[in-house]
Amino acid sequence: MDKKEKILVVEDEEKIARVLELELEYEGYLVKKAMSGYEALEKYRSEKWDLILLDIMLPEMSGVEILRRIRSDDREVPVILLTAKDSVEDKVSGLDLGANDYVTKPFQIEELLARIRAALRHSAGLKQDEQDEEWLKVKDLFLNEKTREVKRAERQIELTPREFDLLVYLMKNHRQVLNREQILNAVWGFDYFGDTNVVDVYIRYLRKKVDGIGTDLLIHTIRGVGYVLREGK
Incomplete structure (x- = not known):
């Protein structure tokens, strides 16, 4: 024991x-x-x-x-x-x-x-x-909503509150292609008035932290549609 x-x-x-x-x-x-x-x-x-x-x-x-x-x-x-x-x-x-x-x-x-x-x-x-049950998992990416921990390949990732909410939404809709409006409504709220480019900006921030050097890409751009979080291309 x-x-x-x-x-x-x-x-x-x-x-x-x-x-x-x-x-x-x-x-x-x-x-x-x-x-x-x-x-x-x-x-x-x-x-x-x-x-x-x-x-x-x-x-x-x-x-x-x-x-x-x-x-x-x-x-x-x-x-x-x-x-x-x-x-x-x-x-x-x-x-x-x-x-x-x-x-x-x-x-x-x-x-x-x-x-x-x-x-x-x-x-x-x-x-x-x-x-x-507390951990969302996609390949070697782990996220805990209760403790707000995020890990990729055993290394801790520090995210801002908005980046965290965005990643939660992407992971909960793993393999589903999401357009900017869906992401905007889910993460920023239906009453958000502003440029939809904010989604692209935050996806870029998230990629830098989650898809770092030496790891496979998980956040993919689907041209003319939006984004998807999945393993492989």
């Missing part, structure tokens, strides 16, 4: 909490414990966690109520409930509120560890999917 995942163990039975702490630390996780409902919420809010092991029967506040509060501001952190055999209603309530899984006491530590690994893998996969 390159980066140690952090697990919050919420369990009021000291012996069980200690066993879980030792087993999880042996597996390479960073572990902190909370013995009551309020302590659990305090520790949850004070740090970022990769997974939470949450006992349902707790003093001060039930695990189901803690889960409800966690899910009110975090839909992503995996939560595995630790439940008693007869707490069917609590299991159903927990799953309805967004618990990822539950393990019934008494449990085999190997089964719990397997479920933790599965929950962490699933969470990592979702995060990767989200990261992939």
Whole structure:
């Protein structure tokens, strides 16, 4: 494990909490414990966690109520409930509120560890999917609308706000030939009054930065029509 995942163990039975702490630390996780409902919420809010092991029967506040509060501001952190055999209603309530899984006491530590690994893998996969969705990509050109990062062949490209908006429009319409009026309306707005040559000027600025020396051209001029962003000629 390159980066140690952090697990919050919420369990009021000291012996069980200690066993879980030792087993999880042996597996390479960073572990902190909370013995009551309020302590659990305090520790949850004070740090970022990769997974939470949450006992349902707790003093001060039930695990189901803690889960409800966690899910009110975090839909992503995996939560595995630790439940008693007869707490069917609590299991159903927990799953309805967004618990990822539950393990019934008494449990085999190997089964719990397997479920933790599965929950962490699933969470990592979702995060990767989200990261992939944030990037627009054409060949070796990458653009992130949230962070406003632009990279070509692993080098950072600095763009002005207007250049950035123009590149976003070209990349979202990858391989589509766009005339000046379409670009003007999309990037400058329908109420823009001015010379349409502004499009040519900004395409020129963008080319200098995106289609630098040593890289294949991506921004192409289609004579008599407009421009297109695509691989190849």
